[in-house]
Every structure is written in structure tokens, then in C-alpha cells.
Amino acid sequence: MEFPFYKYQGTGNDFVIIDNREDFFPKKDTELVAKICDRRFGVGADGLLLLENHPDADFRMVYYNSDGNLSSMCGNGGRCISHFAKFLGIISEKTTFEAVDGMHEATVKNDWVSLKMNNIEKVKVSENFTFLNTGSPHHVEIVTELQDFDVFTNGRYIRNKTYGKEGSNVNFVEQNDHAIFSVRTYERGVEDETLSCGTGVTAVAIAMFETGKTSENKVTLKTPGGQLQVRFEKEGSGYKNVFLEGPAIQVFKGIWK
Numbered sequence: 001m002e003f004p005f006y007k008y009q010g011t012g013n014d015f016v017i018i019d020n021r022e023d024f025f026p027k028k029d030t031e032l033v034a035k036i037c038d039r040r041f042g043v044g045a046d047g048l049l050l051l052e053n054h055p056d057a058d059f060r061m062v063y064y065n066s067d068g069n070l071s072s073m074c075g076n077g078g079r080c081i082s083h084f085a086k087f088l089g090i091i092s093e094k095t096t097f098e099a100v101d102g103m104h105e106a107t108v109k110n111d112w113v114s115l116k117m118n119n120i121e122k123v124k125v126s127e128n129f130t131f132l133n134t135g136s137p138h139h140v141e142i143v144t145e146l147q148d149f150d151v152f153t154n155g156r157y158i159r160n161k162t163y164g165k166e167g168s169n170v171n172f173v174e175q176n177d178h179a180i181f182s183v184r185t186y187e188r189g190v191e192d193e194t195l196s197c198g199t200g201v202t203a204v205a206i207a208m209f210e211t212g213k214t215s216e217n218k219v220t221l222k223t224p225g226g227q228l229q230v231r232f233e234k235e236g237s238g239y240k241n242v243f244l245e246g247p248a249i250q251v252f253k254g255i256w257k
């Protein structure tokens, strides 16, 4: 099977995106998705996204992790696929699309994408960490000397030990200033550190607000792949109007053979 694909990156979180409006892609072929995402035998990516038709929205986003399995929401993927929809001419500046966690709105201005995330209902604060679901599950833990921290070993341990079979993404954080945090993330389904995670930095911003590390509701998150912004409003015990903002870049187009 031969088909075109596009390579995208959003702060170094990289994706293969396929225009599947004609429904040709074998969606249950886990091995094919994993092979396309393989960095030696395939294109190489943290995940694969399908853009599909939707009866009431501009499009549907289908997200696979690089292990080939369908997963929960991907924030950077949502920003990249919105940029791709504009590139295809499906939308102009604003879009509404459906992902696995429901409807999302996004605004695309050149290579900058603002994505509205779902409301966050519950934030679980424990002594050493915070856990919340921003479309995907996230463990957030403050560490010292983040630059030298062993994200792979500690992230994998926490992912398996604390969260069992389902697992969780694991974010390690260091505060740089009142509303600036550095973040490194171990991603479930990639089973490695990625250069950035959109639902992860969203979780970090809210966890830092919830635990009083910042009183700002607009937070800058520095990841190894670049900088993202998250803004939000607190409502009761949850959060609404949560926006993830940053660059989304089309890197190249190719043909899968």
C-alpha cells in the first residue's frame, strides 16, 4: 500500500499525520502504525494522527502512540493536526474538531496554534505529587536539578508501579520563576522521554496553580523541545477555559511504500 504522509513537530513532539478523509488507512493495523513511527525502520515519530471526516465538526482526530496503539488525547498532536487542517484548506483560522476526549476548538495563526482543552474536573494532590487528567492521565512531581534527572528510569518506575496496567504519563518539574516552569516528560505508549508533551505541560501548569507554587493563571512551560503557554480559569474544584498554545511546524511530506 502506497500513501502520502506529512511529518509534523510541536515543540519537538513529532508526529506522522495522514489525510484519511477517504478512509483508506487500515486502522486496526497496530504493527503498521508502530513501523511507520519506528525511528530506524520507518519515518520515526512519537505518534501517528489520522485526519478524518466528521458529520458535525471540521474533522475528527484519531491518535496512536508510537507503540501502535490508539490512546487518549494528545495536546501537541491536536495543535499539529489543526495546522494540517488549515494546510489542506479544510479550515481558515478557527476550527472545531473531535478527538477521543470530545470536542476541541483551535485557532491557527501562521505556525502558532492555540488549542482549547477539555475542562478539568478533579486534581488529586498527594504529599509528593499531583495527579490529574487533561485528556490523558498525568503524574506531576517536583524535582531538583531537572537537567541531570534520570527521567527514563524514574518515569518508567512511577508509570508502572503507581498506575498499574493502565499506566500514566509522568512529568518532572522545576520552578524557574513565579510563572515559569521547566518540564521533562516520560510518555506512556512511547515508553521513553519525549521532547515535549502538550497534555503534560497543561497538567503541570494546573498542578502548580492548585498547589500554590504560582498564583498566575497564565504559565510558561519550558520543555527540552521548546516553550509552551497554558492559561486557564479556576471554577469550583476544577478548571475551565484551558488553552494550550505554541508552535506547530510541518517538517516534510513523504510517500509511504
Ligand SMILES: N[C@@H](CCC[C@H](N)C(=O)O)C(=O)O
Binding pocket: 013, 065, 071, 072, 073, 074, 075, 076, 077, 136, 137, 169, 187, 188, 189, 190, 196, 197, 198, 199, 200
Ligand atoms: N504527546 C501527547 C500525549 C500523548 C498521549 C500519551 N502518550 C498517552 O498515551 O497518555 C501530548 O502532547 O499530549
